[in-house]
Amino acid sequence: MNSVRIWYKKSGLVIYTSHLDMNRCFTRAVRRADIPLWYTEGFNPHPYLNFLLPLPLGQSGEKEPIDIKIEEDIPLDEIGRRLNSVLPDGLEIVAVTSPVNKVNEITEARYIIDIEFASGSEAEGFASGAAAVIESGVLNAEKRSKRGIQTVNLCEFTGDFSVSYAENRVRIDTCLATGTQRNLNASLLVDSLLGEFGAQPEKVSIARKEIYTANKKIFE
Amino acid sequence: MYPKEIEKYLLKVQKPGRYVGGELNSVVKDRGSVDISYAFCFPDTYEIGMSHLGMKILYSLVNARDDARCERVFAPDTDMEEIMRREKIPLWALESGEPVKDFDLIGFTLQYELCYTNVLNMLDLAGLPVRSADRESLTPLVIAGGTCVCNAEPMADFFDITLPGDGEEVTNELIDLLKEYKAKGATKREFLIAAAQIPGVYVPSLYEVEYNEDCTVKSVTPTCGAPGKVIKRNVADLDTMFAPESFVVPYLESVFDRTTVEIFRGCIRGCRFCQAGFLSRPLREKSPAEVERQCRAICESSGYDEISLCSLSTSDYRGLPELLSSMLPWADENKINVALPSLRIDNFPKELMDKLNTVRRSGLTFAPEAGTQRLRDVINKNIYEKDILSTVAQAFAGGWTAVKLYFMIGLPTETKEDIEGIANLAQAVVDEFYHCENKPKGKSVSVNISLASLVPKPFTPFQWEAQDKPDVLIEKQDYLLSCIKTRKVQLSRHVPWTSFLEGVFARGDRRLGKVIETAWRKGCHFDSWEEHLDREKWTASFEECGIDPFFYTARERDLEEIMPWDHMDYGVTKKFLQKEYLKAHKGETTPSCREKCSNCGAARLNGGVCNEFRKDMV
Known part of the structure; x- marks a missing residue:
């Protein structure tokens, strides 16, 4: 039995597929690719396939990790090649590696958030407003967690934050707490910032770019 | 794909994946590369429609042609519908995201009667008039297939064509003909008259229906050379x-x-x-x-x-x-x-x-359908209590502990004893478990009765029968519940109001078209979902149209009466x-x-x- 970390890119129409549905989708893809997945040994055996950081509905990801266990030794690049030949549009394997870090070592991730407004003045106003809010260090929002709904200060979950705008578009480049211990969904940050100013964007796209362990080392 | 205007709302609705397409093995063809575009519509939500085998067959069949493409369309859920209506975004097909109204053929599959209002709603969301007569151009043509078109009369005002029977061959023939008539710039009427000559094609507008004073059908007369009997494919x-x-x-x-x-x-x-x-x-x-x-x-x-x-x-x-x-x-x-x-x-x-x-191992489900041998003979189920008990004994010995039993109430000649019989049979199954020597150790048994009510359907020996009214069915359900003496037997039942509406449309005639339209205009759709079915709106619609729904359900029909669907031929003779029917009433199998x-x-x-x-x- 071999542990393998596959890294996929999620973009296009597939971003509207939820985490649970992604799980089914990848299980089927692995079957189509004829990769001998290891099955759990219970009363109802199921294939072992673990999404380390499920992407929220509607967000794209550059390089997202899934851990699988396989029964035979197959060259890593062969696994990627086979999967890419059967995956639907919008899903692509970008790397296959042996796991280096453990999932609980993940601390942060970098997000690029593009927000499109109807006019340039709305974009300008929102960009300067958002920067000021983050600068102030206080952005309270209701956050769902295992302990129920709590009001938290989102700034405490936000690391680097830069915002720019061009014409009617605003781009936020930010690092947010991510992982099993502390986690902030980028949608919550965007919605709270928009809510502060009652802004009504035409379109919001959120992309997770990189995943880090402590001291901003790339998660491998 | 989806229309660009909907993008900003996608994350505001439940399960946006229903509306975007792009799934594995979906076929995307360019409009310019084909002669005929076919929008296959399933008049219910994505999750239900995507399970339907007929759609998978016809989708692949049409897309196998170089000169045609087939795309999928489902009924949007109420949250999405609200956005579409507010933002004036017409219904689109999942592969291209193009509006349904721009397709040449819009085909619905009718699997159950309670989806009829959804058909009207989808046509309306597409921006098309719901009535066939109000759609004047050759395309889009609105067609339908599936079980319910054996009696398409209640929907006759809305469909241009229905296709009784197997769809595999006739779909291709219809596409061929449409391609020819579209190329030569024919009118809709010219096409419909020609299409009626294809075996298994029914063009409702080419048939004139006359009624007797008692509202039964007097005659159905074909016009323009349409066949007197439409034989299913x-x-x-x-x-x-x-x-x-x-x-x-x-x-x-x-x-x-x-x-x-x-x-x-x-x-x-x-x-x-x-x-x-x-x-x-x-x-x-x-x-x-x-x-x-x-x-x-x-x-x-x-x-x-x-x-x-x-x-x-x-x-x-x-x-x-x-x-x-x-x-x-x-x-x-x-x-x-x-x-x-x-x-x-x-x-x-x-x-x-x-x-x-x-x-x-999945659950075991069996369908005795009736509680006593006498009634099982009436419905010609031809299974015996000893068979049921020996099979469940085998299953228990094999390690199963849960059995689901399907029964029906409202069957012809049914008595109180027959209803008690359901409880007795379930009890006998429980007893069989405890008599079984090889039963799974330390486990209890669970017998689930799933109780449906009979809806007499066209082309069955029960097509002449009266259907029990909802209040009678509720009484019978309650009586059955009172006969069950153990917690090892569970009863799942449903509100008979849906069966009642189903019964009206199953054996309905063309006069019901205006009722369906009225109810839909009042906001009825997704009637098969109990939480959506609006009883008051339906009652008001029947009243406004001056139609007594019990005429279609509670009335016992004369064996010689002309049925609204008699001009359809499904092989089995009247x-x-x-x-x-006569053997049923004598209890003969x-x-x-x-x-x-x-x-x-x-x-x-x-x-x-x-x-x-x-x-x-x-």
């Missing part, structure tokens, strides 16, 4: 019939999240309440080798880990032992679960049960159905086709040959 050979080898694999979990492969069409049983059994005669089997080939191909292209072998009565498939012994080792090796729905309780051999046990041919008349659709006795006669 019948695909003779299932081995050479088009069958898809790749399915669109949804990301969202659909109702039946698995592959489905048909093993035969038709049914040798003559259960007198069962419309599907009579509509799909004569029996035509697919060879085990072909079934297995298709199963393997689909699993390879989809990655599904469950196959359902589909038919009306799986254990009647003569190739089953051969199929399972060659397929199960392969399925086992690839961790594929083989599901056999629709098993009969009287021919479920132990070897079959053992074989199924090797893969994952004379045979009348004979079966009719043997299965395998024991003895009862001359139902369906064989003539197959050139006089019925698979069943062809093999016996050689």
